[in-house]
Amino acid sequence: MDGRGRDEELTAIAEFDSVGLRYGTGAEVLRDLDFRLANGGFYFLTGPSGAGKTSLLKLLYLAQRPTRGRIRLFGEELSEAPRESLPPFRRRIGVVFQDFRLVRHLSAFDNIALPLRVAGATDEEVEGPVREMLAWVGLADRASARPPTLSGGEQQRVAIARAVINRPDLLVADEPTGNVDAEMAKRLLHLFTALNRLGTTVVVATHDVGLISATAGAEMIRLDNGGLADPTGMLRNPPPRLG
Amino acid sequence: MLGWLFASSADRRLLGTDRFRGPTPWVIAIMSFSIMLIAATGLALASTASALNRGIETRYVLQVPNGGQNLGALIAMLKSTPDVSSIEAVPESEMRLTLGQWLGPAADSADLPVPALVNFDARQGTDLGAIQKRAQAIAPGAQVSAHRDRVAPLLRSMHTLQWVAFGLVILLSGAAAAAVVLAARGALDTHRFTIEVMHGIGATDLQLTHLFQRKIALDALAGSLGGAAAGALVLLLLASGASFVGELTGGAALSAVDLLVLLSLPFLLTALATWVARMAVLAALRETL
Numbered sequence: 001m002d003g004r005g006r007d008e009e010l011t012a013i014a015e016f017d018s019v020g021l022r023y024g025t026g027a028e029v030l031r032d033l034d035f036r037l038a039n040g041g042f043y044f045l046t047g048p049s050g051a052g053k054t055s056l057l058k059l060l061y062l063a064q065r066p067t068r069g070r071i072r073l074f075g076e077e078l079s080e081a082p083r084e085s086l087p088p089f090r091r092r093i094g095v096v097f098q099d100f101r102l103v104r105h106l107s108a109f110d111n112i113a114l115p116l117r118v119a120g121a122t123d124e125e126v127e128g129p130v131r132e133m134l135a136w137v138g139l140a141d142r143a144s145a146r147p148p149t150l151s152g153g154e155q156q157r158v159a160i161a162r163a164v165i166n167r168p169d170l171l172v173a174d175e176p177t178g179n180v181d182a183e184m185a186k187r188l189l190h191l192f193t194a195l196n197r198l199g200t201t202v203v204v205a206t207h208d209v210g211l212i213s214a215t216a217g218a219e220m221i222r223l224d225n226g227g228l229a230d231p232t233g234m235l236r237n238p239p240p241r242l243g
Numbered sequence: 244m245l246g247w248l249f250a251s252s253a254d255r256r257l258l259g260t261d262r263f264r265g266p267t268p269w270v271i272a273i274m275s276f277s278i279m280l281i282a283a284t285g286l287a288l289a290s291t292a293s294a295l296n297r298g299i300e301t302r303y304v305l306q307v308p309n310g311g312q313n314l315g316a317l318i319a320m321l322k323s324t325p326d327v328s329s330i331e332a333v334p335e336s337e338m339r340l341t342l343g344q345w346l347g348p349a350a351d352s353a354d355l356p357v358p359a360l361v362n363f364d365a366r367q368g369t370d371l372g373a374i375q376k377r378a379q380a381i382a383p384g385a386q387v388s389a390h391r392d393r394v395a396p397l398l399r400s401m402h403t404l405q406w407v408a409f410g411l412v413i414l415l416s417g418a419a420a421a422a423v424v425l426a427a428r429g430a431l432d433t434h435r436f437t438i439e440v441m442h443g444i445g446a447t448d449l450q451l452t453h454l455f456q457r458k459i460a461l462d463a464l465a466g467s468l469g470g471a472a473a474g475a476l477v478l479l480l481l482a483s484g485a486s487f488v489g490e491l492t493g494g495a496a497l498s499a500v501d502l503l504v505l506l507s508l509p510f511l512l513t514a515l516a517t518w519v520a521r522m523a524v525l526a527a528l529r530e531t532l
Contacts, residue, residue, distance in 0.1 A: 091445030118446045
């Protein structure tokens with residue numbers, strides 16, 4: 001399996017077919033998920049706390065396998081793919097975690113550079129893009145700062161820069177504006193839509209109604225109690241009742 | 244093949260830059276020190292046993308219980324025997340000197356019947372029975388015996404000790420490997436978060452393994468070189484004793500090949516530690532998604 005195969009034929013970047021997920025022997029946290037994410041689409045994932053948004057994102061960024069059903073990503077069936085075949089697909093996915101997941105002993109620069117280095121870029125190749133990204137998220141003067149010395153908002157921006165530095169095909173963000181001010185939230189949304197225009201499929205889990213309503217053309221997936229709230233199809237954005 | 248050993252500074256930073264903080268280098272140093280001494284002992288024993296064996300392989304002694312009245316005739320008989328060479332009679336004074344260690348001044352008594360001994364070399368296949376018969380015709384009671392028969396128990400003990408030394412080297416290497424497995428698991432636990440992040444952004448098991456492998460290889464190299472250096476120092480201090488053994492057996496206690504083997508031990512130990520670390524890390528990573 002090749003992480004970059006069959007791109008041209010793709011219309012859906014992700015397809016969920018009767019997907020269910022349970023942790024251990026507990027109840028299913030996700031059940032009967034049937035939906036597809038179009039290549040190049042922009043999606044908001046909403047729902048109350050505990051609805052299963054983070055679990056669904058974990059399935060999307062290949063941190064978790066479904067306990068039933070099938071998931072196709074980038075045109076490949078990956079639900080039961082051997083683990084050795086997953087890294088090339090993961091490199092095509094950028095993830096912004098709710099808790100940032102920055103490596104504490106690495107500088108902001110090194111954290112942002114990680115995806116490029118994992119993909120085999122040399123120090124020289126990494127320098128320019130990382131500096132550019134640092135400047136873009138307003139942290140040019142904090143390049144050598146380590147995460148514990150950064151504020152929550154700054155850490156969030158480093159996490160976002162790390163997620164988008166290698167222009168992923170799929171960007172998954174879990175509450176990306178939870179720790180940033182309104183101005184930065186606007187800039188982040190602008191970055192996400194810019195990436196989306198360049199072809200990146202964006203999936204953002206958020207409670208931020210303002211973010212949803214400010215994104216023209218985005219679609220919404222609403223989860224409730226582990227299932228799709230609108231099983232007949234995805235709601236269009238902006239949903240009038242949420243606005 | 245050894246590209247992983249030359250990681251970039253960015254890769255090195257991934258696991259932090261703390262060096263020699265954990266017990267691994269020290270444990271390996273102790274193992275290396277012990278292995279060095281035990282291996283040197285084993286090799287010296289092997290070398291000594293081999294030299295001893297070489298020296299007595301074809302060496303025989305003709306023993307005449309009641310003195311050397313017919314010593315000249317016996318020596319002449321031996322000289323006339325084909326395939327017999329290096330005939331040496333042990334002087335009576337030397338015999339008395341040896342006996343003096345047990346008998347004291349009584350060893351010098353003219354009444355003491357001092358046996359006569361004649362050492363000689365005989366090629367393999369020489370009819371020693373015929374030599375003994377001819378000797379008995381000259382001096383009744385004369386006996387021919389092989390040196391190796393007398394030294395055989397000693398040689399057997401030396402061989403046993405060699406195997407014991409070899410076994411100890413293997414056991415200590417195993418203990419060092421076990422210490423490395425524990426160290427690798429500890430390192431994985433310490434860096435679990437970094438591993439998760441790296442896996443999440445598409446790092447392969449091999450990329451992650453190389454980071455740990457390199458760190459443990461450097462710790463193991465430092466530890467085993469340090470331990471081996473300390474071991475070498477002790478061996479140098481014992482060198483005078485070793486040279487005495489060498490003189491005793493007619494050769495050096497440790498040959499150049501032995502020294503090369505000893506020199507390679509810390510590197511072999513490092514290679515073992517690196518391989519074990521690699522296997523341990525890969526096995527642990529396979530348990531994750």
